[in-house]
Amino acid sequence: MTLDIKICGLKTDAAMAAALAGGASHVGFIFFPKSPRYVEPAEAGRLREAARDKALAVAVTVDADDAFLDEIVARMQPDMLQLHGSETPERVAELKACYGLPVMKALSISEPADLQRIKPYIGVADHFLLDSKPPMGSQLPGGNGVAFDWRILAGLDDGVEYMLSGGLNAANIGDALRQANPPGIDVSSGVESAPGVKDPALIEQFFRAVGAARDDRAA
């Protein structure tokens, strides 16, 4: 089975090179101004060129208005939108129709009942990103480096296209893959040396840990 791997919050050529060298299927850019991973749309447009025909470039937005989305789409030319705010199914459908891009809807999970929140988006969103809830007082809706109880995902209906996200790193990705067996994974702060500072060596370590966990499962 293939495993999608998204390295999110890229801001430098070195981090992009490490993500692509490791075999990332998706690379993500954060357009949330309060985030230490924020990147200007034009700079993301420059960085994403390295990923053309190699990995899907994902624009991560949080309840963005139409003008900001127009700017991001024009300057970055994303392959996919990730909606990480409280966008309704109607807003997801509207943005899909407007830009003709696949949409990944992020939803936060902390208990089994949270899986019910996926239902209204089925048939509307193309993919889901299941992340942990932000800790109390956090300014960020994602990128907090906090994991949730992956066993909750056992209650997920088969066939839901999702990426597991939240607090993943080289040390815990093996357990995450064993417990949840997700079709995709997404990492950001777990491959950073400081908030917003991607470390190419940690990105490489993450890919090695994924490979080792997958080899173990195949053996």
Ligand SMILES: O=C(O)c1ccccc1N[C@@H]1O[C@H](COP(=O)(O)O)[C@@H](O)[C@H]1O
């Ligand atoms: O990373 C951010 O700063 C961010 C800001 C606003 C919305 C989403 C954000 N990040 C998303 O959260 C996941 C998980 O991050 P982490 O691995 O727990 O640090 C990240 O990959 C982005 O998709």
